[in-house]
Structure formats: C-alpha cells, structure tokens
Amino acid sequence: MSASTRTLERRIERIKQELMALGDLRPGHLSEQYNVCGNPRCRCKASPPQKHGPYFQLGWTRKGKSTTRFIRKPDLPAVKAQLRNYEELHNLVEQWVHAALEICETKLNQSRAASKVSRTA
Numbered sequence: 001m002s003a004s005t006r007t008l009e010r011r012i013e014r015i016k017q018e019l020m021a022l023g024d025l026r027p028g029h030l031s032e033q034y035n036v037c038g039n040p041r042c043r044c045k046a047s048p049p050q051k052h053g054p055y056f057q058l059g060w061t062r063k064g065k066s067t068t069r070f071i072r073k074p075d076l077p078a079v080k081a082q083l084r085n086y087e088e089l090h091n092l093v094e095q096w097v098h099a100a101l102e103i104c105e106t107k108l109n110q111s112r113a114a115s116k117v118s119r120t121a
C-alpha cells in the first residue's frame with residue numbers, strides 16, 4: 001500500500017470520527033418573514049410601513065414534498081445549529097467520496113501496472 005493511500009485512509013477515518021461527533025441534523029433553509037395585518041390603523045399600514053416581524057420560517061423538501069414551518073425565537077439557536085450540522089454532514093460525505101475515489105484510482109493504477117509487469121516477465 002502506498003503512502004498516499006495510507007494518508008487518504010487516515011483522512012477517511014478522521015472524517016468518520018467527525019461524522020460521529022455531529023449533533024442533531026435538519027435539512028432546509030431559514031428565512032425571515034415580515035407581515036402586514038388587516039388593521040387599517042396599525043403601524044404596518046403607516047408611511048413608511050413598520051411591518052410585523054421578523055418571523056422565522058424553515059423550509060425543506062423531503063421525498064419530493066416541500067414543507068415549511070415557523071420557528072419561534074427561543075428555538076432559533078438550536079435550529080441554526082441543526083442546519084449547520086446538516087451542511088457539515090454533506091461536506092464531510094463529499095470529502096469521504098473524494099478520498100475514496102482517489103484510493104480506488106490508485107489501486108486500479110497499481111493493479112494495471114502489476115499486470116503489465118507480469119505480462120512482460
């Protein structure tokens with residue numbers, strides 16, 4: 001096994017450890033919403049308007065179904081952490097796949113080189 005392959009395998013092991021350390025995961029995106037109410041004398045109808053909000057809305061798609069949910073301010077830090085963890089999950093998986101592809105290509109090239117040597121001998 002080459003030194004580069006061992007380095008990549010160690011990197012994959014570190015990625016696995018980082019994956020195990022991730023906390024709660026949540027897909028989606030968070031947006032701020034501002035609303036206008038139906039009261040004609042409300043501040044949201046003034047000039048300039050002072051809309052109600054912000055209200056935080058989480059949206060995601062799972063198995064082809066889009067969903068949205070309002071998030072209360074006290075829950076916002078936890079939801080933001082879950083969204084970051086989900087993004088980190090995808091980042092780590094992408095790194096893992098990249099390293100695994102490099103290992104596979106290295107092994108394939110080594111195999112080809114070995115079969116060339118055995119044919120010429």
